[in-house]
Amino acid sequence: MTQRVAVIDYGMGNLHSVASAMEHVGAAEVIVGHDHDAIRAADRVIFPGVGGIRDCMSAIRDLGCDQLLDQALRIDKKPVLAICVGMQALMTRSEENDGVACLDTIPGQVVFFGEHYQDASNERLKVPHMGWNKVAPAKPHPLWHGIETGARFYFVHSYHVVPDDPDVIAAHFEYGLTGCAAIARGNLFATQFHPEKSHQSGLQLLKNFLTWDGTCS
């Protein structure tokens, strides 16, 4: 199986770590860009994201990355991995930046953790949710292969996704609430955490993505 990976770049920051991590786990070729033909030629696609949602969404639309993503996901049915703001951009709407309409690929909302955020025992929780938290898989999925239960992954976000359909949730995290750490639906997998920054567990997930056939079983 050839392993050409395209990382969709819409100009919002550090994509090289995703690309380097994919090379590190054995991708034959990693393309970073938004060239239509190059992305169509890839075997699998990564949709990353860093930064404020408003600027991300306008860059995604201005550069036609929404169409690239639709092509890969729905028409070509390639395995797609969305990361962090990339996952948030797939939802219907985000509260960030006074409310921004997103791609509505996965119906649901992106919501703020809250001001003066606390857990049930009134312990104060800092926002952004920044650091290494445990990820609890909600169901078996090929991308969890070889990752121990309760492994910690690196998160950095102030907003989290709430899908309308809880069945798409592939993993949870605990941070004052039970949040959605990952989504799985057909050939799409999405993570709120950064696998490319999560050392061995993250690299294992990316390695799994590289051999994933795009099905959920």
Add this chain to the structure above:
Amino acid sequence: MPLAKRIIPCLDVDQGRVVKGVNFVGIRDAGDPVEIARRYNEAGADEITFLDITASHEERATTVHTVEQIAREVFIPLTVGGGIRSLPDIRTMLNAGADKVSINSAAIDHPELVADAAARFGSQCIVVAIDVKRVSAEGASARYELFTHGGRKPTGIEAVSWAKKMAQLGAGELLLTSMDRDGTRNGFELVITRAIADAVDIPVIASGGVGALQHLADGVTRGGADAVLAASIFHFGEYTIGEAKEFMSGQGITMRL
């Protein structure tokens, strides 16, 4: 507490070389930041901070190149600080592979840079570095102010109110260094660490003065820090990252082991 407290080894880099002395067993070239970063990555560090202490602007290209090389091999978060003065500086470092940038004196000169940077790149990648010294007399109620130029130049700015202001402007994290303690190995300045950690809703990294594992634990349990940064105790191989994590875990602190 679900989130693990973080241990962050810090590389002070001057013209592409790690200074403050590094003496890892098994590294031929102990000053190579890429090699050292790779070692810390393998040893279980939770993040790496790279502080470019090069004074001259001409050496920036070296720094960018080094950051690129580190980012290619290190799969944990990387923060780059030193000489970050503008949105293009931030863009350059993020493009080179930094996950966060640390803004220090530019935040004092132009506080709006923090707001602009957070709006443009997201709060998650904007760290504001705060270098403080105690200015109150012995016995008087503690007052800490910001200093620049390695602790030589006073600014008259009170530290806790400054920390709150930076958080309001959109900083995602604060890197608090006690210039009184830096290099002393006497432990963090816990009074100001606790005061700032309690005053803001964003994570605080304690820095300056670590000489023993107990100091790291104290930074979290007594200082209220979310992460602890240290250089020399790791550089000289006195303790490994793993030993530090085991020690802190043994004191009831949640760690990524």
